[in-house]
Amino acid sequence: ILAPNVWQHTSYLDMPGFGAVASNGLIVRDGGRVLVVDTAWTDDQTTQILNWIKQEINLPVALAVVTHAHQDKMGGMDALHAAGIATYANALSNQLALQEGMVAAQHSLTFAANGWVEPATAPNFGPLKVFYPGPGHTSDNITVGIDGTDIAFGGCLIKDSKAKSLGNPGDADTEHYAA
Template identity: 30%
Template sequence: MKTTIKVLFIILISLTTLSCKYQKNDSFKPKEVYKTKNLIVTQISENSFQHTSFLQTESFGNVPCNGLIVSNQNEIVIFDTPTTDSSSEELIKWVNETLHSKIKAIIPTHFHDDCLGGLKAFHQHKIPSYSYYKTLEFAKENNYETPQNSFKEPLVLKVGDKDIIAKHFGEGHTKDNVVGYFPHENIMFGGCLIKTLNANKGYLGDANVSEWSNTIEKIKLEYPNIKIVVPGHGKYGDIKLLDYTINLFKTE
């Protein structure tokens, strides 16, 4: 009888510990960890941060622009640069001094300024850059700072012992837009391909509107377990952002 009670007690303690562990993981509260007039960093999960910088535009005013920082075992991969070299310098300094981590790669998700406007700063710090091959071509055509490495097939890089993936699913905001995915936390950086809730269609000068929804449908099939989606502009959310964007560009 005593042995049975002891076994039951051990099982109860184990279940309680497991429950607390899951509650801890599910109850992570996002927090702003750095803020100046040019750069904001928000921690959105245990290992991931959204960086936000600003781009002055003629049509849309001073636009906040997002990127994603993935951190693991003192290594970092960043999707999209801040919009300028000075704000990129600020971000690199923050990573070095606060996270005490090595930036292994910077990945611009398409060729516009809000993705690679601060690329030169990363190159000056000897940080390797990777982009879809069309992004490299378009950057050259527009006399922008050019990524050093290109890929056609999905790019998989290690952050510590975890993978990140950059993949082109099709055209939408631009012909070259890719999305970033961190499977360990089921976080996707959608860049300008993905719209925040209630957003309008935005800049369409390089877009393929007729393919936009189809491209995102492919992403949903590939990554059905997405928990957090970071768009290129506006508030991050969950898979509802993909559904919203699909409906926004769906053609009858």
């Protein structure tokens, strides 16, 4: 648990040459419902997260928002859709997901010139405060703050202060994104 009503989920994928690579996301209880930030690497792992939510929190998952179009954040979209969960992503993430053969979110988020999500595209997001800072880890990466906490979650964009690298720089805007 990261804060009252906020949990971190972690999944791993064995990457040749790198070993088990971790990916984190969030589970947020908001009154009588749950909000999820990022899927696991796979549908099976995402289903395990949904099963944990049912067993431990026992509230419906109302929606999920993903922070960018890489497998570690969108790899479990089919599991969310099969469970009837509304999914949201940056419009650019949805475009990139389809180009890469991944499943896109059902709904596209758009952002104002100041970077904050247009409220009409993020209905019922409750405590989730979604921001597009511009290109960094990827061209589409967004961040999610949790109102009432000190949590700022950036998927792969925001690194731990002890991180020794930027991780996967393949889609990074290296002119603006540095360790």
